[in-house]
Amino acid sequence: MTRAFVSADMASVALGADAVAAALAARGCEVVRTGSRGLFAIEPLVEIEADGERIGYGPVGPDDVAAILDGTHANRLGDVAALPFFAKQQRFTFARCGVIDPLSLADYEAHGGWAGLRAARAMSPQAVVTAVKDSGLRGRGGAGFPTGIKWQTVLDAAGDEKFIVCNADEGDSGTFADRMLMEGDPYCLIEGMAIAGHAVGADHGYIYIRSEYPFAIDVVERAIERSAGIVAPFTLEVRVGAGAYVCGEETALLDSIEGKRGQVRAKPPLPAHAGLFGKPTVINNVLSLAAVPFILSEGAEAYAAVGFGRSRGTMPIQIAGNVRNGGLYEVGFGITLGELVNEIGGGTATGRPVRAVQVGGPLGAYFPPSMFDMPFDYETFAAANGLIGHAGITIFDDTVDMAHMARFAMEFCAIESCGKCTPCRIGSVRGVETLDKLIAARNGRPHEPLKVVPGLAKALYSRAPGREQTGVGAQSDLLRDLCDTMKYSSLCALGGFTPYPVLSALEHFPEDFGGEPQPLADAAE
Amino acid sequence: MSEALTTDGTLTGDEVAAIESAILRHRDERGALLPLLHAVQHAIGYIPDAAVPMIADALNITRADVHGVITFYHDYRRAPAGRHVVKLCRSEACQARGGAAIEAAAAERLGVAMGETRADGRVTLEPVYCLGLCATGPNAMVDGRPVSRLDAVALDRIAAQVAA
Numbered sequence: 230m231t232r233a234f235v236s237a238d239m240a241s242v243a244l245g246a247d248a249v250a251a252a253l254a255a256r257g258c259e260v261v262r263t264g265s266r267g268l269f270a271i272e273p274l275v276e277i278e279a280d281g282e283r284i285g286y287g288p289v290g291p292d293d294v295a296a297i298l299d300g301t302h303a304n305r306l307g308d309v310a311a312l313p314f315f316a317k318q319q320r321f322t323f324a325r326c327g328v329i330d331p332l333s334l335a336d337y338e339a340h341g342g343w344a345g346l347r348a349a350r351a352m353s354p355q356a357v358v359t360a361v362k363d364s365g366l367r368g369r370g371g372a373g374f375p376t377g378i379k380w381q382t383v384l385d386a387a388g389d390e391k392f393i394v395c396n397a398d399e400g401d402s403g404t405f406a407d408r409m410l411m412e413g414d415p416y417c418l419i420e421g422m423a424i425a426g427h428a429v430g431a432d433h434g435y436i437y438i439r440s441e442y443p444f445a446i447d448v449v450e451r452a453i454e455r456s457a458g459i460v461a462p463f464t465l466e467v468r469v470g471a472g473a474y475v476c477g478e479e480t481a482l483l484d485s486i487e488g489k490r491g492q493v494r495a496k497p498p499l500p501a502h503a504g505l506f507g508k509p510t511v512i513n514n515v516l517s518l519a520a521v522p523f524i525l526s527e528g529a530e531a532y533a534a535v536g537f538g539r540s541r542g543t544m545p546i547q548i549a550g551n552v553r554n555g556g557l558y559e560v561g562f563g564i565t566l567g568e569l570v571n572e573i574g575g576g577t578a579t580g581r582p583v584r585a586v587q588v589g590g591p592l593g594a595y596f597p598p599s600m601f602d603m604p605f606d607y608e609t610f611a612a613a614n615g616l617i618g619h620a621g622i623t624i625f626d627d628t629v630d631m632a633h634m635a636r637f638a639m640e641f642c643a644i645e646s647c648g649k650c651t652p653c654r655i656g657s658v659r660g661v662e663t664l665d666k667l668i669a670a671r672n673g674r675p676h677e678p679l680k681v682v683p684g685l686a687k688a689l690y691s692r693a694p695g696r697e698q699t700g701v702g703a704q705s706d707l708l709r710d711l712c713d714t715m716k717y718s719s720l721c722a723l724g725g726f727t728p729y730p731v732l733s734a735l736e737h738f739p740e741d742f743g744g745e746p747q748p749l750a751d752a753a754e
Numbered sequence: 755m756s757e758a759l760t761t762d763g764t765l766t767g768d769e770v771a772a773i774e775s776a777i778l779r780h781r782d783e784r785g786a787l788l789p790l791l792h793a794v795q796h797a798i799g800y801i802p803d804a805a806v807p808m809i810a811d812a813l814n815i816t817r818a819d820v821h822g823v824i825t826f827y828h829d830y831r832r833a834p835a836g837r838h839v840v841k842l843c844r845s846e847a848c849q850a851r852g853g854a855a856i857e858a859a860a861a862e863r864l865g866v867a868m869g870e871t872r873a874d875g876r877v878t879l880e881p882v883y884c885l886g887l888c889a890t891g892p893n894a895m896v897d898g899r900p901v902s903r904l905d906a907v908a909l910d911r912i913a914a915q916v917a918a
Contacts, residue, residue: 239885239886239887239900240886240887240889240890240900240902242899242900243887243890243893243900243901243902244890244902244903269889269890272890399886400883400884401884402843402845402846402847402848402883402884402888403845403846403847403888404884404886404888405886405887405888405889407886408886440792440829441882441884441885441886441895442886443898468785468788468789469788469789469792470827470829471788471791471792471827471828471829471830472827472828472829472882473826473827473828474883485788486785486788487784487785488785488786488787488788488813488823489787489819489823490822490823490826490827491826491827492826506784506785547888547889548889549847549850549888549889550846550847550850550851550888550889550891551850551851552889555888555889555890556889578851587846591845591846621847621888623846623847623850623888624850625850626850629850634846634849637846637849641845641883644883645883647826
């Protein structure tokens with residue numbers, strides 16, 4: 230019987246993979262549903278096994294099945310792993326994703342699964358923590374905090390009970406690596422959490438998955454059930470989010486698991502000291518935990534051997550938005566933004582020039598092509614007033630209105646603010662209003678001046694003369710001032726980082742805000 | 755379900771049974787409130803106001819605590835949705851691929867404004883902030899089924915599904 234591999238990843242299904250799988254099954258094929266390889270331009274992708282090799286065809290639809298099976302289909306790709314998009318990757322974390330049946334324990338074992346957990350269990354907890362420290366692994370959720378140091382704090386914390394929490398609340402637009410890993414290789418995450426449990430002395434773990442990821446919830450729940458005997462005495466459960474972006478912030482996530490509103494906690498105490506239910510807690514992103522099995526099985530040196538500066542190891546970068554070859558590209562840190570956008574991504578899907586890329590999700594900065602020589606690295610992006618965040622890159626063509634994108638950043642912050650701190654809750658609303666005035670002024674339609682009683686106007690504006698001005702310049706100044714307040718006085722990254730997309734848009738694309746275009750010399754700086 | 759909706763806020767026998775069953779299943783979990791609310795919404799389609807005191811009582815928390823959680827999270831509904839639910843992504847990656855135009859077209863094609871339920875109760879159109887399908891937008895979730903690369907043809911299909 231012919232074996233055919235078709236992805237059951239949510240993105241593949243959204244492109245019609247289920248119909249293709251059904252058509253293959255109707256022709257008598259044994260269909261194996263895998264995760265996605267990560268290149269969506271070739272999805273739905275079918276791989277036919279012949280003589281121990283897999284020959285790919287994609288993109289294909291259900292009507293193409295006959296031509297696929299007799300090998301004559303025009304979209305024949307050959308060995309998918311040999312395509313340029315995949316050949317240059319360094320797949321440490323995503324080695325199995327798209328290759329194996331995600332829920333097959335035999336497949337996982339045959340592809341090196343559980344080797345990291347076995348190695349860890351032969352070591353003392355301190356030795357495991359030291360290995361993670363030596364690997365240089367930094368939190369992949371965005372903040373880039375050294376994972377080993379976090380684990381050390383929890384290992385050293387006294388507590389009758391400790392927890393491992395996986396942050397799978399991947400809410401950033403332009404990111405989907407957590408989702409792909411959970412759907413395509415869930416045992417890898419489970420193994421990483423079991424290693425973390427051994428390392429810090431925790432018996433139970435929670436995986437908090439956002440409700441927008443129903444496929445991932447289903448796969449992970451089934452994977453937990455099937456692997457329970459292997460990771461025992463460590464136990465795991467899934468908690469499903471409820472549509473609040475701010476729950477991706479670690480302390481809000483902990484409150485959410487505890488059954489409360491997902492409001493941000495003031496730190497200290499750190500979750501490592503008093504986290505979930507007040508107990509010492511390791512809280513890590515999916516990708517951080519999923520990187521751990523490799524570190525334990527292949528050695529910390531093997532992981533640390535790739536990377537750039539203080540950013541060691543690989544990053545599963547997600548190329549998204551208006552891009553021809555969008556998808557997941559895992560590679561060592563140090564690759565330039567330009568290589569990712571132009572060479573690997575192949576430019577825009579519309580074929581128009583790239584005008585801006587947003588790196589790091591809704592809280593990340595917008596960069597123009599003149600800054601594409603930046604290497605992908607935590608420190609480089611921080612120095613350029615941006616962040617790599619969860620490593621999503623969203624590409625925009627030259628039809629984008631950057632003032633509109635800046636407004637959207639403020640609007641999103643207003644919708645998703647947890648409401649606990651004033652700069653975020655009120656600053657975001659004022660930000661939308663200010664940008665509305667700015668856009669109106671830019672469009673030559675002056676915003677109606679505020680109608681206030683004469684005495685009140687004096688009270689409102691006496692300390693800030695000129696703020697009743699609704700011109701482009703005055704509103705831009707006001708916006709910068711507001712962003713300054715939000716950046717330095719918000720409780721968490723939602724209010725604190727919303728200024729990144731706003732200010733970077735204002736800085737690099739002033740012409741969209743009614744200003745003069747940025748001089749080329751400055752732009753190339 | 756929707757015909758069981760009572761205007762005076764009282765619950766039908768089936769609804770009471772569904773809430774009690776959700777309480778029994780989850781009351782002894784740590785941090786039970788979110789899983790419990792998910793279970794109620796899954797069974798009834800929304801979380802009736804009359805469920806709030808039942809849940810508060812079972813978990814030994816205040817009604818304000820329960821109300822606070824229900825209103826904090828975007829997912830929880832305090833009124834039934836339309837028979838079909840179309841969630842359309844409004845995030846940056848979908849915007850970069852023409853999301854705004856699709857949003858306008860969807861509202862027109864389905865005859866309902868974003869964030870609202872059509873008067874005949876057939877369809878609810880809601881925003882969603884990222885489905886994680888960011889290289890193939892604009893994206894939607896139609897009755898729980900993901901759809902990528904939304905265009906006029908796809909919208910026609912969705913409209914037909916809603917009308918059926």
